[in-house]
Amino acid sequence: SLQVVRNPMIEKPNKDGKPPTVEYQEEEILVSLEHCLHTSLLFNGTFGRAVEAGGVEMLIQKLEKFFYRYLQTLHLQSCDLLDVFGGISFFPLDKMTYLKIQSFVNRVEESLSLIKYTAFLYNDQLIWSGLEQDDMRILYKYLTTSLFPRHSEPELAGRDSPLRPEVAGNLLHYGRFLTGPTNLKDPEAKFRFPKIFVSAEDGYEELHLIVYKAMSAAACFMINASVELTREFCEQLDGLVGPQLTLLASDICEQFTINRRISGPEKEPQFKFIYFNHMNLAEKSTIHMRKTASVCLTSVHPDLMKILGDINCDFSRVDEDEEIIVKAMTDYWVVGKKSDQRELYVILNQKNANLIEVNEEVKRLCATQFNNIFFLD
Secondary structure, eight states: OOOOOOOOOOOOOOTTOOOOOOOOOHHHHHHHHHHHHHHHHHHHOOHHHHHHHHHHHHHHHHHHHHHHHHGGGOOGGGOOHHHHHTOBOBOOOOHHHHHHHHHHHHHHHHHSTTEEEEEEEETTEEEEEOSOHHHHHHHHHHIIIIIHHHTOSOOTTSSOOOOOHHHHHTTOOOEEESSSOSOTTOTTOOOOOOEEEEEETTEEEEEEEEEEEETTEEEEEEEETTSOOOHHHHHHHHHHHHHHHHHHHHHHHHHHHHHHHHHOOOOOOSEEEEEEETTTOBEEESSEEEEOSSOEEESSOHHHHHHHHHHHHHHHTOSSOEEEEEEOSTTEEEEEEEETTEEEEEEEEOTTOOHHHHHHHHHHHHHHHSTTOOOOO
């Protein structure tokens, strides 16, 4: 176990009014480039496959088209530790509601046998996925930073709210396609869906990606790309999934509201944290506020975010479990813990605290928030 205390320094902008130099962390740039490649493979398949299908010219065209759009969504200046992890935020659910969702997925896959894989998200957080973890990781990032923000106009139902029984009984629903046809009633509607390539036993498989949303619940259905999707199929899916997904969104919202009431009002804690588990890619952050299409808002000073990145770089150089404590500006302390494929970064703001008190505070946090995952004492 290693404990380090550092006194970081800060450089002010030049007197002549020139802006300060923007400093990028190498790890963040490398991860962004890596993610570019993985996203390109998800939507275009391997380079070899594209060359086989249409020669080098076709490959160049595909890549130009993809990167022209993709690079506009890349905001390197707001990259931080969460981008380095590229994890998945999971929605916390009680067992009964989770079983309802599993039952919904099973029913839909049985009724619409063309569906090969399903993923279920609520409020931009993942609840269920039938995909391989690495494929879901890339798809999750695309959905939460690109597709969902583009469609975030006010929902028909306002925000989610428990539905009145007569609304549910009438099978009125708020479902709509986020990919494919924007309006099923339009006689000119196009039934084309984006294609994705996911890993399979013999390399990869090509799938149609149908993303269907009702209020804050979204279901992704993946269907073999060799099947032609018709108006009839989309109407059948809309009729089956729309009412059920609307009710589920309402159930989840109700359950979430009850749980919030039980746990009482949230007090502003003295600490903020980022947690990441390398085994199941679960991430949790109280530092980040809403992600938008163009920027990820954080509630702490950029200098503190940079210290988190530096600690993470130190962790990535060694395999052993480690702990690093940094005394930052004014009354801030930054703590990094790495233990058994899990990492926790805590930012504390405590006046006149010393190393022992900070250490005790982090132990308390681990005991209450993480069920003593970290045994590094």
